[in-house]
Structures are given as structure tokens and as C-alpha cells.
Amino acid sequence: MNTTHFFDLLFILVFSASAVFAQKTELAGTKWQLTQIDGNAVSAPNTFIEINNEKTKFTGHTGCNRMFGSVDSHGGQMSFDGVGTTKMACTQGKVALIERNFLAELDKVNGFQQKGDELELLDGSRLALKFKATKAVDKTNLEGRKWILKSVKGTDLTLSKEIPFIKFDSSKNSVGGNTGCNVFGGTYKTTGNSLTITDTISTMRACEEENRMAIERQLLDGLQAADRFEITDGTLRLFKKDELLLEFKAEIN
Numbered sequence: 267m268n269t270t271h272f273f274d275l276l277f278i279l280v281f282s283a284s285a286v287f288a289q290k291t292e293l294a295g296t297k298w299q300l301t302q303i304d305g306n307a308v309s310a311p312n313t314f315i316e317i318n319n320e321k322t323k324f325t326g327h328t329g330c331n332r333m334f335g336s337v338d339s340h341g342g343q344m345s346f347d348g349v350g351t352t353k354m355a356c357t358q359g360k361v362a363l364i365e366r367n368f369l370a371e372l373d374k375v376n377g378f379q380q381k382g383d384e385l386e387l388l389d390g391s392r393l394a395l396k397f398k399a400t401k402a403v404d405k406t407n408l409e410g411r412k413w414i415l416k417s418v419k420g421t422d423l424t425l426s427k428e429i430p431f432i433k434f435d436s437s438k439n440s441v442g443g444n445t446g447c448n449v450f451g452g453t454y455k456t457t458g459n460s461l462t463i464t465d466t467i468s469t470m471r472a473c474e475e476e477n478r479m480a481i482e483r484q485l486l487d488g489l490q491a492a493d494r495f496e497i498t499d500g501t502l503r504l505f506k507k508d509e510l511l512l513e514f515k516a517e518i519n
Contacts, residue, residue, distance in 0.1 A: 293339070294319045297498060298385050298397035303367050305393050310364050315397065316498070323508065325496070328365040330356035332420060334508045344378040344387065352420030352510070371395050408456065408495065409436040413502050413514035415446075418484045420510060425476055430485055432514065441489075445482035447473035452489070461495045461504065488512040 300313040315326035317337055324337045328351060335349035349372060356362035372395065377388035383399040415423060415430040423429065425446060432443035434454060441463055442451035450468035454461065466486055473479055488511035492504035502514040 293317060293380060293385070294321050297400045299400045300364075300368065300395065301398050302393070302396035303364070303371055308364055310368075313364060313368060314400070316496075325508075328368055329361050330354055330365050332510055333369075334510070339378070342377050342379060345376055346372050349373070350508070354420060368395070407497060408502070409434045412517040413443075414517055415485060415512065416501070416515050417513040418481065418488065418511075423481070425478070425481070430481065431517070432489070445478075445485050447471055447478045447482050450486065456495075459494050459496060461492055463489045463492060466490055485512065 294317045296316070298315050298317075300308060300310045300315075302308060310329050312327055313329040315324050315333075317324045317339075321339045322336060323334070324346065325332070325334045327333060331351040331354050333349060333351045336347045338345050338347065349369065351369070356365060371389070372387070374389040375387040375394055376390065379386050379388065385397040385399070386393055387395040387397075411433070413432045415432070417423060428444070428446050430444055430446040432441060434441050439453050439455065440451060441454040442449070444450070445468065448469040448471050450466060452463055452466035454463045466489060468482075468486065473482070488504060491506045492511055493507065494505050496503045496505070500516040500518075502516070503510055504512040504514075
């Protein structure tokens with residue numbers, strides 16, 4: 267191989283690697299894990315934000331509560347508005363402190379800069395929050411899995427057995443599963459990450475133990491109300507606009 271061809275090949279390899287890296291670190295569609303608050307390193311593996319493709323909304327987790335709201339991003343400016351969270355109480359002092367400081371700093375953000383796989387949110391020239399890219403939002407693989415119900419509107423399930431679940435079958439556009447009391451089924455349609463579930467029917471068994479009838483009603487109502495979904499790290503979340511309705515975990519075989 268002559269020198270010219272060698273450098274041409276080297277350029278192609280470097281360019282290709284750079285393109286792949288850039289694809290993994292887009293501002294939108296990337297899971298940004300919190301690493302610093304006000305310049306101080308934090309260990310918060312479950313604290314992150316994700317910005318939608320239109321760069322108008324965000325979701326995430328404070329390490330204790332799920333969070334959501336609006337984001338305005340243009341040029342090097344960025345701000346977060348209408349930030350809301352679920353209301354789970356944090357029992358660990360460190361987790362509660364990180365959540366409080368995280369939300370307080372997020373409210374002050376007015377700018378940002380991205381350096382490779384690192385995202386810095388700024389308050390003027392001050393580094394308010396720093397994140398590292400982890401895993402892109404996965405909006406695929408809805409089908410072919412058994413999704414076990416984990417929480418309803420942010421409240422975790424505490425059932426001892428017969429946990430509700432759901433499955434999606436793309437070949438029939440059908441959805442079905444078990445409410446923890448009754449078998450149910452219906453039809454579904456997806457476009458991108460939008461989702462509609464219709465024509466839901468179920469058997470009529472009565473289950474009084476562990477508040478199962480109330481859980482069943484919340485599950486079926488949530489499925490019919492959902493208008494979009496997100497899948498990250500083996501977790502399926504169903505939303506109505508910005509409201510988290512249902513959360514499922516993929517069954518590990």
C-alpha cells in the first residue's frame with residue numbers, strides 16, 4: 267500500500283469512528299447521567315435526564331423520583347420549565363440531598379455546552395450540572411417481550427404473587443396479558459414512539475385480595491389513556507402527554 271492510499275484509508279477510518287461517536291452523543295435521544303452538581307462530583311447512577319427529539323420536552327430521574335418538563339434550547343442557551351416530579355419520599359439522606367440540589371440547579375440553568383459525550387448545563391459562566399452520555403433512548407423492541415408491571419402513576423406495586431403483565435404481538439397488532447386477576451386483550455398501533463391501545467376486553471373474575479381490583483382498573487385505564495411510550499434500560503414507560511401512567515420491567519429469561 268502506497269503512502270497516499272494509507273492516509274486515505276486512515277482518514278476514512280477516523281471519519282467513520284467520529285461519525286459513530288457523534289451519533290451516540292446527540293443532545294436529543296441520549297440518556298445523560300448526572301456526574302457533578304455545582305462543580306462537585308456526585309455518585310448518582312440512577313439520576314439522569316433525556317431530551318426528546320424535538321428538544322421541547324425532557325424526562326428523567328432524580329435518584330428518588332421520576333421527573334419531566336419542558337426544555338427550551340437554541341444556540342448555546344437552554345432553560346427548563348414546568349419541572350414536575352413524582353412524590354415518593356426519599357429515606358436515604360444522601361439521595362434526598364442530591365435530589366434537592368439537582369432540582370435547585372436545574373431551575374437556574376440558562377445555557378449549555380456539549381463536549382463529546384459530556385453535557386454541561388450552565389448558570390451564566392458557572393457550571394451548574396454536568397452529565398455523561400450513557401445509553402441512547404431505545405424506542406424499539408416493544409414486541410417480543412413480557413413486560414411486568416412495576417408501578418402505577420409512580421407508586422410501586424407490592425403484590426406477593428401473580429404480578430400483572432403485558433405482551434405486544436406485531437404480527438396481529440394485538441396486545442394482551444393478565445391484570446393479576448383477569449386475562450385481557452386488545453389491539454394497538456404505534457407510529458414512532460406514539461401508542462394507542464383500543465378495544466380492550468377482559469374476563470370478569472372478582473379478586474378481593476391485595477387490592478387487586480383497584481390495580482386492575484388502574485392498569486386497564488392507563489393502557490387505554492396512553493398516547494406514547496419510552497423504553498430505556500429494559501424499562502417500558504407509558505405516558506399520556508407528560509404524565510407517567512404505567513411502568514413495566516422486561517422479564518429476564
